[in-house]
Amino acid sequence: MPKKKPKIYIYLQMTKDFTAMYVIENRLYALYNNNNISITSDYSKADIVVTDTLEKAKPNKQVFYLDSTRNMERWAELTTVIQNKFRKKINMENGW
Numbered sequence: 001m002p003k004k005k006p007k008i009y010i011y012l013q014m015t016k017d018f019t020a021m022y023v024i025e026n027r028l029y030a031l032y033n034n035n036n037i038s039i040t041s042d043y044s045k046a047d048i049v050v051t052d053t054l055e056k057a058k059p060n061k062q063v064f065y066l067d068s069t070r071n072m073e074r075w076a077e078l079t080t081v082i083q084n085k086f087r088k089k090i091n092m093e094n095g096w
Contacts, residue, residue: 006089008037008082011046014066015053023069024050031079036086047085050078 010028014020025039040046049055049063056063064081066074 005035006086006093007035008032008048008085008089009040009042009046010037010082011040011043011049013049013051013053013055017052017069020052020066020069024066027069027075028082032082037082047089048081 012021012024014024028037028039043049046061049061050066051063052066052068054065062081062085064078066078068074
């Protein structure tokens with residue numbers, strides 16, 4: 001039986017720029033296969049919350065502050081956060 005690959009669920013909470021959610025979603029799906037990530041509207045399901053407002057992290061939620069879709073440094077950090085979350089999920093599934 002093929003092993004199920006982990007999926008990262010990302011919740012977008014952007015309030016300052018109306019086009020930001022569209023830009024972020026399209027960019028993430030261009031970078032990652034939609035078998036690997038999913039943009040969710042269910043906050044409780046999210047592994048990572050991407051927001052443009054400063055918000056306190058909740059238990060089991062990783063909050064990532066993205067001040068602007070044009071900030072390439074923050075984009076690089078976001079991809080690192082997503083990759084680290086993948087690594088953790090893979091390690092958990094393999095019992096490491």
